[in-house]
Amino acid sequence: MDIPQLRAQLDQVDRDLVRLAAERQRIVAEIGASKRGSGRPLRDFRREKEVLDNVRGHAREAGIDPELAAGLMQLLIAASLTRQEQDTVRALSQGGGKRALVIGGSGRMGAWFARFLDAQGYAVEVADPVANSAGFHQRERWDEGELSHDLIVVATPLRPAARILGALAVHKPPGIVFDLGSIKTPLRESLQALNAAGVRATSIHPMFGPSANVLAGRHVVLIDSGDREALETARSLFSSTTAITVEMDLDEHDRVIALVLGLSHALNIAFVAALAGSGVDAERLKAVSSTTFGAQLGIAEAVARENPHLYFEIQSLNEHNGPALTALDEAVHTLLAAVRNGDEASFVALMQQGRDYLHERAE
Known part of the structure; x- marks a missing residue:
């Protein structure tokens, strides 16, 4: 078959995918109604894992990448949760x-x-x-x-x-x-x-x-x-x-938010500012993006699009922000000093400190 015929087949497959997604949403709506009637929670993490495991198995049998299939299913699961949640909010x-x-x-x-x-x-x-x-x-x-x-x-x-x-x-x-x-x-x-x-x-x-x-x-x-x-x-x-x-309570909230919002916002604002001052075009950087850079850039782009006046309030009006920003400043200076002085031990210790912290959090 020539390319136009193959594309016509592809268009039909796409229509079938959309039709099946719509059918899945219809069944999801019925499941949501049943959950509301029985008082069951909307989200079932065990069932979600079962669905993803099944899809990976089906993908292997079909000869396609299991993670591609799982990614598609996660999008459908998110859509299902949205539908069930919105229906439940309206129904109650x-x-x-x-x-x-x-x-x-x-x-x-x-x-x-x-x-x-x-x-x-x-x-x-x-x-x-x-x-x-x-x-x-x-x-x-x-x-x-x-x-x-x-x-x-x-x-x-x-x-x-x-x-x-x-x-x-x-x-x-x-x-x-x-x-x-x-x-x-x-x-x-x-x-x-x-x-x-x-x-x-x-x-x-x-x-x-x-x-x-x-x-x-x-x-x-x-x-x-x-x-x-x-x-x-x-x-x-x-x-x-x-x-x-x-x-x-109010004070605990602002102490935590100084890290959850204040520190993370400051880090990404500084990251984008450093890129902007580098003289290298953003599209050129994206063309050679690594996994780490791509993930960081995606977060930083989202931060850069937010309201700068709101973000300034979050930084300047939180009386607990000082220690968080001081810690960021000290960490950056420690990193720079280790690199400039060829101090591998300090560099390793800095990374190990973070690794130990995250390991304790996971436990």
Whole structure:
């Protein structure tokens, strides 16, 4: 057969693959409905491993790369989890008959949360001077109307969030109030003012970005600021998902975030800045990319596309960031000194220190 005939066959195979993927999604939806009826959890890690092992076996029998087949199946599993999670959130309708106000709901994370609450059945209103793309009812200023909502979510940058939370303590809304801030110490006084005013308030930190479609394996940090009812209400918003909730106090959160966000962001910002100053074209580097460089570049590119003003807040407003950045500075200087001085022992010791730390973590 000539090339056009072969391509026609290939097109038919592609159509069959898409049709079979759609059929798989249909079965997945039925499984999800059955799980909801029986109270079973959405995610079954043992079943996922079984599916991947089976697919690798089928691939060997078919004479194709088992890891290629497993990679394709992992994409389908992720799509299945997304479908089941979204269906479950809608089916349970925890917010049926309730109202939510998302302050800053036209921003990326605010818009994500507005859609998330809408999927749960909440009647969502957005307070933001920028028009929201989802068509939710909107007011330009949060304080220009009544505040009798069941939930008030503050999804603004940290400095305005502190002012808004403090002002809400004066307004004393009857519903649950919480913020989505990446750093909590700048909000301490405002959260204390809310509690002192008798407002049911807490604080949460979704450890994912606005592009997240499925929450499987994602973490949501819940901050205990003195009101258990508010905290449990915030936790319940994620009960119909596969997200993992982690509870901690405000200071522990910011100490941990100094490493989880502050250190990792700083490392990738410095990495991209070093590349930009190298004088070598980025596409040329990609053309000879190693496995390590490719993985690091992928992470760094994602960081570079984020909001630099938000990332500056994460670095500058966290009072626990100093030790983390100092440790990074010391590690870089130790590495440079070892290389420049030909000190192999120091270089090996630095790598061994990291290896020992990760080994202890794994155990």
